[in-house]
Structures are given as structure tokens and as C-alpha cells.
Amino acid sequence: EISEAVNALTAVNNRLDDQRISIRDTDRSMDVSLRAARSNEQQIQAMLRDAQDTQSVARNLHQSVMKFQQQVEEMLKKGISITESSYTTLPIGTLPSVEKPLPECPEKYIAVGKKCYRIESEHSKNWFEAREICQLEESDLAMPEDINVLKAFLYDDGVYTGIDFWLGASDLDQEGSWRWLSGKEMHHNWDELQPDGGNRENCMEIRPGNESRLHDYYCYNKQNFICQRDIGPFSKTEESPALACPEGFFQLETQCFRVVDNQMLYWGDARSFCRDQGGDLAQPQDPQALRHVLLTNNIYNVWIGAYHAHGSDKNWTWVSGKEVTDRIEEDAINENSYYEDDYEVEYEDDPEFCLRMKTESRPFFIKSQCNEMLSFVCQRSPRPLIEGVDSTRFDSRQIPPVAHVVFKGTIKVSHQGQ
Structure with missing residues (x-):
């Protein structure tokens, strides 16, 4: 009986040893797991801190971008050109490209x-x-x-x-x-x-x-x-205002003309009249077209806006200041001629001779003394059409349609009276 008891106790002790070893192994395993958990916790906390830092950086970057965009808008409102030196340096990271078109102006603008x-x-x-x-x-x-x-x-x-x-x-x-x-x-x-x-x-x-x-x-x-x-991309497409000639003028190509045949004036006085109308004496780009209008309305001699100044070495000059070279030959326009001056008339541009247009036969342009009294033709640019204004009338007469004839003939100067 004692021997059986000893064997039983030995068996119990062996089972206890096995349980103790199992508990020890479990304890070690739990210790490893705990250390791993603690390590994971540290990693998670580190990741959390990194995320918080990244969030802070993103906020700062967003604020910097917003501030930069406000600066750009203010500069554009003031019309300041943006150059590389105008960009703000951000504290962290690189400025993301923001597609914002710059004002587009042609060269010299x-x-x-x-x-x-x-x-x-x-x-x-x-x-x-x-x-x-x-x-x-x-x-x-x-x-x-x-x-x-x-x-x-x-x-x-x-x-x-x-x-x-x-x-x-x-x-x-x-x-x-x-x-x-x-x-x-x-x-x-x-x-x-x-x-x-x-x-x-x-x-x-x-x-x-x-x-x-x-x-x-x-x-x-x-x-x-x-x-x-x-400006290019920032401007709204606006329709160009309709243009028309003022009352009393008619349109010929791109300009407005007015024939004044109800009074005759010296060349300088005729020019003053035209300037008071917002224009000047006529400088026709197409003399044949203007001649057609005049001839149709039985008008045969008029002053136009060209003259030759006293003592000038230049060719004949339009009242705009340009030399008369496109339509009138230089050797013909400077032809020497003699006039008896009954009296002297002084004008602002000091012309010695003035140019009149004769419509019934060639030559159409005639060198004349400025103190002759003639009808005349005024010229001005068209103006924006304003509602309620009839800009088609011309001294109660209807001007017929004018064929745009390209003048290719030689314009000569004849002596006054020929």
C-alpha cells in the first residue's frame, strides 16, 4: 500500500512538473507577446506623431498657397506683370503648379x-x-x-x-x-x-x-x-460698335465726306470750316471714286486738303502732314509755274499753292492760288452709331452708289486758268 501511494504521488508530481513547464512556457510566450505589443504601440504612436506632423505641414502649405493666390489676384487687379521674382517661397515643400494664365498683350503693349x-x-x-x-x-x-x-x-x-x-x-x-x-x-x-x-x-x-x-x-x-x-484671355469679347457717318456726310470706302457747294471760301477758310466739323479738307485715297460723286452731282471744282508751303523743299503735303506721294507724281506736282499775286493770304501752314480738284476732264488735280474762292470737300472718320441719329443724309440729296475704282492714271498739275 505504501508503494502504491508513493507511485501515485510520483505520478501526481510528474503531472505538476508538466503543468509547471507548460505554465512557464505560456508565461514566456505572453512575455514575448507583451513586448511585441509594447513595440507595436510605440510604432503606432510614432506613426500617429508622423501623421500629426504631416497634417500640420499640409495646413501650413495650404495657407501659403491661399496667401500666394491672393497676392496674384491683387497684382492682376493692379495690372502688375508677374515675374519669377514675384513668387513666394513656401516654408516646406515645393509650390504646386497652379495654371493661371497671365495677361496676353501683343508686342509693344x-x-x-x-x-x-x-x-x-x-x-x-x-x-x-x-x-x-x-x-x-x-x-x-x-x-x-x-x-x-x-x-x-x-x-x-x-x-x-x-x-x-x-x-x-x-x-x-x-x-x-x-x-x-x-x-x-x-x-x-x-x-x-x-x-x-x-x-x-x-x-x-x-x-x-x-x-x-x-x-x-x-x-x-x-x-x-x-x-x-x-487683353487676351481676361477680356470679354465685345462687339465693335457700329460706325456711321455724321449727318451731312456720306461714306466712301472707310471715310466720311461732305461736299459744301452752297458757299465758296478761300482754301484756309474752307479748312477751318472742315475742322469745325471734326475733320479736315479731303485727302481721298481713291480720287476717281470721289470724282464720280462730285460729277454725278454737277460739282466741277473743289478745294481738297493738299498744299505746297512757301520755301519748302518738300513735295506737296496733305493736311495730315504726309507727303503727297501715293497718287501724285513728284515731278508733275512740283512743276514750275508763274502766278501774279494780287494780294497775300496767310494761313496756319503757310501754303504757297493749294490743290483743287477738277472733275469734268483731265487733269483732275490743279495747282492753284490759295486765295481763290471755291466749293470744297471735308473728310472725317466715321463715329459710333448712336440710337436715334440719322447719319445717312447729305444736304437733302441722295448720293448714288459709288463703284470703288482703283485710280491708276498719272495725275498731272496744270496751271491755273488752263
């Missing part, structure tokens, strides 16, 4: 506000010549929506200090009613006591100064000017 401008500060032209140059560039004289933006660009940095510029506004159509060339009324503030020129100063200029110094001035004074056209 600069983006100012919402328009493209070309500042002509080297060559001086009268108001009409300046507009013609702008139109050849598919632009027009400047009509700024905000005169202060243009003024700041011109004068704040001192580059154009002391320079006056023609702008695209006048009261040529109606004295005292100032309009932009687009046809819109001009609402900008004038300089003190401006406009003050009455019916003699009919074109607008901007002068340097601390205020928006807008003045009326003589349209034929030569000075610098500003051309304007739309």
Missing part, C-alpha cells in the same frame, strides 16, 4: 488693369493722326475704364513725368457733349476749370499731376498718345 496699352512717348501726332495709327494696329486711342489706374501707371514712377498724352474722347460731334470713341458718355472728373476751350479745343488729353488731370485741347496740336486694345 503692356497690361494695365483690364486693358493692353501702348504708350507712344517718342513720336508726336495730332489727335486724328494718332487715332489712325492706333487703328492700323487694330486698337484705338485709350478709353480707360478707371483713369486713376492709367494715371498711376504713367506718372507714379516718374518715367513719363512732364508728358501729355492724347486719349480717345472728344466733343467733335456735339459741342460740350464729351464721349469716348466707343460712343459711351465720358464721366471722369476734369481738372479744375476744365474743359475750357469752347468750340476750339475738342479733343481730350491727360496731363501729369497728382490728380486725374484731364484737359480739352486743340485736336491738331501734335503730342504723344496712348493706344488701347483688349
Whole structure:
């Protein structure tokens, strides 16, 4: 019995040893698992901290991008060109590319506000010549929506200090009613006591100064000017205003003409009359077409806008200042001739001889003394069509359609009286 008891106790002890070993192994396994769990916890905490740091970086980057976009928008509103030096350096990371188109202006034009401008500060032209140059560039004289933006660009940095510029506004159509060339009324503030020129100063200029110094001035004074056209992707497509000739004028090709045959004037007085109408004596690009109109209406001799100045070495000159070279041969127009001067008439451009147009037979252009009294033809550019204005009438007579004949003949000068 004792032996059986010993064997039983031994068996129990062996089972206890097995359980103790199993518990020890389990404890070791749990210890390994605990250490692994603690390591994973540290990794998770590290990942969490990294995520928090990344989130903070992303927020800072977002704020920097928003700030940069605000700077870009402010610069675009002020018309400042964006260069590489204008970009903000972000504290972390690289600035992501943001596709934002820059203002597109043609060569020699600069983006100012919402328009493209070309500042002509080297060559001086009268108001009409300046507009013609702008139109050849598919632009027009400047009509700024905000005169202060243009003024700041011109004068704040001192580059154009002391320079006056023609702008695209006048009261040529109606004295005292100032309009932009687009046809819109001009609402900008004038300089003190401006406009003050009455019916003699009919074109607008901007002068340097601390205020928006807008003045009326003589349209034929030569000075610098500003051309304007739309900015590329930022501009809305605006339909060009319909153009028409003012009342009393008829259209021939791209210009408006008025034949004045109910009074005869000296060449200089005829020119003054035309200038008061917002134009000048006619400078026809197609003499045959104008001759056809005159001849159809039984008009045979008229003054046109060309002259030869006293003592001038130049060829004959159009009133615009251009030499008469396109249609009139130089050797013929400068033909020597003799005139007896009954009396002398002095004009602004000091012409010695003036050009008249004869319609019934060749030669069509005749060298004449300026103190002869003749009918005459005025010419001006068409104006924007304003509702309610009939711009098709011409002194109560209907002008027949004119065939656009290209004049290829030789224009000669005959002596007066021949």
C-alpha cells in the first residue's frame, strides 16, 4: 500500500512538473507577446506623431498657397506683370503648379488693369493722326475704364513725368457733349476749370499731376498718345460698335465726306470750316471714286486738303502732314509755274499753292492760288452709331452708289486758268 501511494504521488508530481513547464512556457510566450505589443504601440504612436506632423505641414502649405493666390489676384487687379521674382517661397515643400494664365498683350503693349496699352512717348501726332495709327494696329486711342489706374501707371514712377498724352474722347460731334470713341458718355472728373476751350479745343488729353488731370485741347496740336486694345484671355469679347457717318456726310470706302457747294471760301477758310466739323479738307485715297460723286452731282471744282508751303523743299503735303506721294507724281506736282499775286493770304501752314480738284476732264488735280474762292470737300472718320441719329443724309440729296475704282492714271498739275 505504501508503494502504491508513493507511485501515485510520483505520478501526481510528474503531472505538476508538466503543468509547471507548460505554465512557464505560456508565461514566456505572453512575455514575448507583451513586448511585441509594447513595440507595436510605440510604432503606432510614432506613426500617429508622423501623421500629426504631416497634417500640420499640409495646413501650413495650404495657407501659403491661399496667401500666394491672393497676392496674384491683387497684382492682376493692379495690372502688375508677374515675374519669377514675384513668387513666394513656401516654408516646406515645393509650390504646386497652379495654371493661371497671365495677361496676353501683343508686342509693344503692356497690361494695365483690364486693358493692353501702348504708350507712344517718342513720336508726336495730332489727335486724328494718332487715332489712325492706333487703328492700323487694330486698337484705338485709350478709353480707360478707371483713369486713376492709367494715371498711376504713367506718372507714379516718374518715367513719363512732364508728358501729355492724347486719349480717345472728344466733343467733335456735339459741342460740350464729351464721349469716348466707343460712343459711351465720358464721366471722369476734369481738372479744375476744365474743359475750357469752347468750340476750339475738342479733343481730350491727360496731363501729369497728382490728380486725374484731364484737359480739352486743340485736336491738331501734335503730342504723344496712348493706344488701347483688349487683353487676351481676361477680356470679354465685345462687339465693335457700329460706325456711321455724321449727318451731312456720306461714306466712301472707310471715310466720311461732305461736299459744301452752297458757299465758296478761300482754301484756309474752307479748312477751318472742315475742322469745325471734326475733320479736315479731303485727302481721298481713291480720287476717281470721289470724282464720280462730285460729277454725278454737277460739282466741277473743289478745294481738297493738299498744299505746297512757301520755301519748302518738300513735295506737296496733305493736311495730315504726309507727303503727297501715293497718287501724285513728284515731278508733275512740283512743276514750275508763274502766278501774279494780287494780294497775300496767310494761313496756319503757310501754303504757297493749294490743290483743287477738277472733275469734268483731265487733269483732275490743279495747282492753284490759295486765295481763290471755291466749293470744297471735308473728310472725317466715321463715329459710333448712336440710337436715334440719322447719319445717312447729305444736304437733302441722295448720293448714288459709288463703284470703288482703283485710280491708276498719272495725275498731272496744270496751271491755273488752263
